[in-house]
Amino acid sequence: MTEFGALLKYLRTSRHITQAELSHNLISRDTVVRIENNHQNPSFETGIQLLERLGISLSDFDKQRSITNPTSFSNLTQKFLYQLNSSGDRKTLTDVNKLARQIYQEEGNFTARNIMLVTEAMEKIDDWNFNLAHIQELRKLLQPVWSNLAQIDEWCMLDLRILDCSLFFFDLETAHAIMQHAFRIIDKKYPTLAGLKAAFSANYCYLLILNRQIKAPFVELAESRKIASQTGRYDLVIVADIRRLVLEQLPNYKTNIKHKLSVLTNLGATGLVESLKKEVQAILDR
Structure with missing residues (x-):
């Protein structure tokens, strides 16, 4: 983020701290110069450490940024x-x-x-509306996103959220690789984001369904439901149940889907309900 360097410099000089003092045993002074001149972005972890040396919390830094810009x-x-x-x-x-x-x-x-x-x-x-032809068209639009993030080994929390909400725009192989790498990063660096694993899994399941993978969705739906339940994402537990119902199409499946959608509505997930209605129709129209 190019604004980080300018505000970092302002906070550093206002505290009469030199670049050498700020960088000591953390990064080189030249790196601080490049950051402050907007020629380099620090990693999330390095940025936090630099702010800590200035006595600034991340939340206070964000408030300052919002005020100044x-x-x-x-x-x-x-x-x-x-x-x-x-x-x-x-x-x-x-x-x-x-x-x-x-x-x-x-x-x-x-x-x-x-x-x-x-x-x-x-x-x-x-x-x-959701269908495979439209998703394939939008895949071209999102190619620069993946080209950028594929070069980064350690995605930050924001990168993970960007990839999660765009997962079903990718081809199956790429989407699966993204999901597995995201799981490793969440387990290693962001255990508090465990619920995001359920979201990745749910999006990957829908991508399988759109690609007419007959057996795979049932296996993935079971795993997705398990992850959602373990991480307290009960909205995604219901999503998995609805998808299974529409795939199996057992007697009274429409009534059961309607009931589960009403539960989500009562939970206040109206946006999710509207998306699921489109999904259900897209699956039935295949």
């Missing part, structure tokens, strides 16, 4: 995560896309570019 990257990430966590309305999605586009055009921020492309794909898939 209302179109800051932190504002974008907050709105993007709100959209994902709350299944926000179409207007929120459009606002996130516009802000991401503005930041990318002004700063060349690749994460902003990734959010811009992902939200654009989400907007279009909402207009078109």
